[in-house]
Amino acid sequence: MSLLLVDSASALGLFDLPDLSPWSVGLARELDALISDEEVPVLVEQESLVALGLTERRLRLGVETVPRSQVPTICAAADSCLVL
DSSP states (O other): OEEEEOGGGGGGGBSSOOOOOTTHHHHHHHHHHHHHHTSSOEEEEHHHHHHHTOTTSOBOTTEEEEOGGGHHHHHHHSSOEEEO
């Protein structure tokens, strides 16, 4: 399984999570649990970070960025792919 964060959800991959809404804290907690298991790759779409002006912000440990062009390939290669 792969977890891919796109659009505003890409901010969940940041080390210092911006306040997105009341549900963002709970999602960040769940994301931390997924990352700590090290079984689910967590990927952030680069273009989403650029569009949000967040490219200079540090990512959470275990989160990687990928270009939009690789998203279909990554999801096709995974057993399952969850895109948020």
